[in-house]
Every structure is written in C-alpha cells, then in structure tokens.
Amino acid sequence: MRKIGMVLAIAAVMSGSMTTAQTTYAAQSSRDTNVYIQPAVPIGPKVQMFDCRGTTGDMGWFWRDGWRGWACYPC
Amino acid sequence: MGIGTTIGGLGSAAAQPNDYGTLPVDPSLVTDSLAYNAAPPVFDPSGQPGVTAVYTHRGGERQITNTILVLPDAQAATAAVGGAAVGKVANGQTQPAAVGSGGTIVSGMSPDGTKSVTVLTFTQGNAAATIEFDGPPRDPAPADFVVELGQKQDTAIKDWQAA
Numbered sequence: 001m002r003k004i005g006m007v008l009a010i011a012a013v014m015s016g017s018m019t020t021a022q023t024t025y026a027a028q029s030s031r032d033t034n035v036y037i038q039p040a041v042p043i044g045p046k047v048q049m050f051d052c053r054g055t056t057g058d059m060g061w062f063w064r065d066g067w068r069g070w071a072c073y074p075c
Numbered sequence: 076m077g078i079g080t081t082i083g084g085l086g087s088a089a090a091q092p093n094d095y096g097t098l099p100v101d102p103s104l105v106t107d108s109l110a111y112n113a114a115p116p117v118f119d120p121s122g123q124p125g126v127t128a129v130y131t132h133r134g135g136e137r138q139i140t141n142t143i144l145v146l147p148d149a150q151a152a153t154a155a156v157g158g159a160a161v162g163k164v165a166n167g168q169t170q171p172a173a174v175g176s177g178g179t180i181v182s183g184m185s186p187d188g189t190k191s192v193t194v195l196t197f198t199q200g201n202a203a204a205t206i207e208f209d210g211p212p213r214d215p216a217p218a219d220f221v222v223e224l225g226q227k228q229d230t231a232i233k234d235w236q237a238a
Contacts, residue, residue, distance in 0.1 A: 065134055067210065067220050069110030 098235055099128035099141045100228045105220065109133065120144075123155075125203075137216075139224075140207040143232065148201050153177065155203035156196035163207065164192045170218075174225035175199045175232075182215055191215035195225045199232040 061072040095118055102111045111130040120127040125144035132138065146152045153176075160167060160181040167183035175197030182193040193208040193216045206225060208216035 065110075065132075066214065067132075067137060067208070067216050068105065069107030071107070073217075 094235075095124075095126035095143070095145070098126055098143045098231060100224065100231045102130050102139050102224055104227055105223050111139065136214075137208070137210045140209070141228065142205045142207075143228075144203045146201050146203060149176075149198060152198040152201050152203035156198060156205060159196045159205040160194040162186070163194055167192075167194075172197070172218075172222050172225060174222060175204065175229040178222075178225065180218065180221055182218075184212065185209070188212070193221055195221050197225060197229065199229055200236055202232045202236065204228055204232065 062075050063070070063072055066073050096116050099116065101113060103109070111132055114129040114131070117127040119125065120142060123144050124146070125142065127140065127142040130139040130141070144152070144155050146155060156177070156179075163185070164181050164183040165186045165188070167181040169179060169181050172178035172180045172195060174195065176199060178195065178197040180193060180195050182191070184190070185192050189212065191208075191210045191212055191214065193210075195204075195206045195208075197204050204225070206221070206228065208221060210216055
C-alpha cells in the first residue's frame with residue numbers, strides 16, 4: 001500500500017512537471033509569435049509623379065518623362 | 076609628289092562613309108542616359124554623303140532625327156539646309172538659334188496636325204545639319220533643349236572636321 005502511494009506520488013510529480021513544461025513552452029511560443037514580425041515583401045522602385053501643386057513646392061514645375069527624360073518641366 | 080599624295084589620301088579618308096557614324100550626337104548627352112534609343116545610322120541618306128541617325132524616346136512619343144550632310148563646300152551646305160523644314164512643318168514659326176552658322180529653328184505642327192515638329196538647321200563649314208524633333212501635339216521640344224543639343228552637334232562636327 002505504501003509502495004502504491006509512492007508510485008502515485010512520483011507519477012503525480014512527473015505529470016505536474018510535464019504539464020508545467022508544456023505550459024512554459026506554450027507561453028514562450030506565444031510570446032515569440034507576438035514578437036516575430038513578418039518581414040515586408042520587398043517591392044521594386046516606384047515612380048511617383050508630382051503635379052504643379054505637389055511636393056515640388058508649387059513652383060510651377062512638373063516631374064515627368066519628357067524631352068530630357070525624367071526631369072522637372074515647367075507646367 | 077609623295078607628300079601631296081599623302082595629304083590627298085588623308086582628305087579622302089575623312090569623307091569615307093564609315094567615319095560618318097561618329098558624327099551624330101546622341102541626345103542622351105543632354106538627357107537622362109536612358110531616355111532615347113538609337114536606331115542603326117543610315118549612311119548617305121537620299122544619295123548624299125552623310126549620315127542620318129534616329130533616336131526614339133523610350134515612351135515612343137518623341138523622336139529626334141539627326142541628319143548631317145558633308146558637302147563639297149560651305150555654299151552647298153547652306154543650300155542644303157535652306158528648305159529642310161519645307162513640307163515638315165505647317166504654319167511654322169521661324170527664329171534664329173545660336174548654333175553653328177545660320178542656325179535656325181522652325182517650329183509648328185506636322186501637316187496632318189497629329190504631332191509637334193521642330194526643325195533646327197545650321198551649317199558648319201561644308202557640313203549641313205538638320206535635327207528634327209517630333210513629339211506630342213501639346214508638348215513641342217523646348218527651345219533650350221533644341222539649342223543645347225544643336226550646340227553639342229556643332230561641336231562634334233567641328234571636332235570631326237579637325238580630326
């Protein structure tokens with residue numbers, strides 16, 4: 001009877017350890033998932049045109065592919 | 076006698092068609108370097124000694140046609156550029172240009188009205204240069220661009236003649 005109790009106690013301790021380990025691992029995994037950031041997929045260069053009221057400062061210039069290629073041209 | 080023959084030989088060599096290929100100035104010299112694509116040069120256009128080079132803008136809406144004729148003398152060169160814009164520009168406006176000798180810009184629309192046309196003509200010694208700029212109807216070639224390219228071409232002709 002005493003032996004049976006010892007076996008049950010050992011089994012209970014082992015079971016508790018495993019449960020704790022699983023919980024810890026799950027917690028770590030959960031934290032890792034939260035920290036990990038999926039890197040953005042790189043995209044190629046993008047040309048953004050400015051109009052006469054755009055970021056050229058509304059100075060009457062227009063960024064486009066004209067006679068001189070890509071350059072600022074008067075509006 | 077031997078010296079005279081040598082000099083004559085050099086003079087003839089300068090007029091060989093293969094040498095004309097170095098005459099036209101690529102517009103990419105005064106634009107971003109990838110703006111224009113050059114077609115293979117045409118030598119002796121219309122049976123006259125010289126070269127024609129066509130440069131097409133990557134967008135396909137603009138084209139620069141550069142023709143340089145190497146004629147016997149300056150008078151022949153002046154005569155050659157005299158009517159260069161005839162039939163190409165309708166109701167064109169003519170203005171002088173600070174390019175070579177007798178630099179002139181004629182700008183207007185094509186006879187069918189579908190495109191803007193600007194023609195720069197000038198001579199340099201016995202060379203007659205005609206640079207035609209064809210573009211969208213509402214976007215003619217800017218005068219400063221025309222003059223700058225013309226001046227580059229004039230310099231190239233002088234360098235070629237001096238070589």
